[in-house]
């Protein structure tokens with residue numbers, strides 16, 4: 001499962017100026033609020 005997910009908006013300030021942070025996959029930095037956050041794949045929803 002790929003972890004190369006690109007967020008469209010910052011989850012904290014809704015800013016759109018996001019770019020990868022360092023070499024860690026799934027880690028992004030927001031240029032609007034200077035926060036660094038990480039996206040983590042949790043799982044899939046299984047219909048019953």
Ligand SMILES: [Zn+2]
Pocket residue numbers: 010011012013014015030031032033034035
């Ligand atoms: Zn932000």
